[in-house]
Amino acid sequence: MQKPKYKRVVLKISGEALAGKKEFGIDQNVINSIADQIKKVREYGIDVAIVVGGGNIWRGRNYPDMDRATADYMGMLATVINALALQDALEKRNIETRVQTAIEMKEIAEPYIRRRAIRHLEKGRVVIFAAGTGNPYFSTDTAAALRAAEIEADVILLAKKVDGVYDSDPMKNPNAQKFDSLDYIEILNKGLGVMDSTATSLCMDNKIPIIVFGINEEGNIVKAALGENIGTFVKGG
Numbered sequence: 001m002q003k004p005k006y007k008r009v010v011l012k013i014s015g016e017a018l019a020g021k022k023e024f025g026i027d028q029n030v031i032n033s034i035a036d037q038i039k040k041v042r043e044y045g046i047d048v049a050i051v052v053g054g055g056n057i058w059r060g061r062n063y064p065d066m067d068r069a070t071a072d073y074m075g076m077l078a079t080v081i082n083a084l085a086l087q088d089a090l091e092k093r094n095i096e097t098r099v100q101t102a103i104e105m106k107e108i109a110e111p112y113i114r115r116r117a118i119r120h121l122e123k124g125r126v127v128i129f130a131a132g133t134g135n136p137y138f139s140t141d142t143a144a145a146l147r148a149a150e151i152e153a154d155v156i157l158l159a160k161k162v163d164g165v166y167d168s169d170p171m172k173n174p175n176a177q178k179f180d181s182l183d184y185i186e187i188l189n190k191g192l193g194v195m196d197s198t199a200t201s202l203c204m205d206n207k208i209p210i211i212v213f214g215i216n217e218e219g220n221i222v223k224a225a226l227g228e229n230i231g232t233f234v235k236g237g
Contacts, residue, residue, distance in 0.1 A: 005227025006154040008047035008121065011038070012144040013159050015055035017215045018082055025056060026085050030215075035089035037221040038126060042095060046225050047121040049151055050128045051144040052086065054078025072136035076103055079140060083130035084108065096125040102134030102143070114150050121151065141199035149206040156203065156210045157224045158194070163214030164232035165194050181233045194234065203234075210234040 013034065020027025041048055057078035060071025083099045090097040098120050099109040110116065112129065120127045132143040148156050166176040167190075179192075184204035187194050194200065194212055203210060211224045213231030223230050 002044070002226055004044045004046050004225065006046060006225060008151065008153045009041075009049070009155050009157050009225050010144055010148040010151070010153045011048060011050045011157045011159060011221065011225075012141065013050065013052050013082075013086075013215070014140075014161075015053035015057060015078065015082060017159055017161055018052070018085075019056035022056075026082065031085055031089045033218060034086065034215075034221065035093055035095070037219065038090060039093050039095055040222045041225045042124070042126065044226065047124075047153075048126045048225075049117070049121060049147060049153065050083075050086065050126065051140055051147060052079050052082040052128065052130060053140040054082060057081060069136035072132075072138075073103075076131040076134070079132060080105065080109065080130045083128045087128055090126055096123075097128065098125055099128045099130055102129070102131040117147075118151055139196050139199065141195040142202065145195070145199040145202040145206075145208065148208050149202065153208065156208055157221065158210055158212045159215035159221065159224075160212060161214065161216065163217070163230075165192055165212050165234070167192075169193075179232050181235070184234060187234065194232075 018026050018030055020030040038048055054075045058075050060075050063071055087097045087099050100112040100117055101109045102112050104111045117127050129147050132140050144156055162170055165179045168176045170176040184200055187200050211231055211233055213220050213224050
């Protein structure tokens with residue numbers, strides 16, 4: 001069996017990725033594929049924590065007349081729906097899973113407690129962090145960076161619809177150039193759409209590398225977790 005490069009990873013999955021080819025909601029085929037791959041990652045003994053977005057259900061920026069804080073809280077609730085769907089798929093594969101939410105809702109999930117999350121990981125459980133940071137004005141990218149720092153993860157696996165970081169939108173520009181590797185400061189200076197600036201700065205300050213890769217290609221989550229050369233690798237200078 002291949003020796004993995006990382007011991008503990010945070011997998012960040014966007015809500016849009018969970019929608020698959022749909023424009024809204026959850027594509028069960030995508031959820032099943034993610035769960036199958038996470039099972040394989042766990043077979044290598046890698047600790048897996050997951051942060052999910054909610055854009056497949058709610059995007060506050062599409063409602064500019066709504067109070068920003070209210071819209072952000074609604075987005076946090078959307079991430080909980082996604083987390084529960086992913087938990088269900090994982091547990092159907094006999095993978096012990098815990099959902100922890102930054103906003104307390106004890107009937108369906110544990111509250112986020114750092115020590116408890118680390119203990120779950122040490123026991124081989126997958127932990128899904130939902131509801132972002134629990135605060136408006138912060139994205140789920142920032143939540144991924146924050147949780148990665150808190151649980152001392154080795155890397156953030158940033159699963160997107162595109163297969164890496166480009167100098168422009170590859171969906172709109174067929175001549176867009178893909179980066180094999182980047183420094184955090186390059187992302188900030190060039191305004192590249194990897195993570196928002198708060199999340200990128202947090203990763204830079206805590207020296208947490210990021211692997212940006214396409215989620216649509218089967219097996220990419222496993223490859224990224226093992227440290228194979230895929231997508232775009234982001235690190236310090």
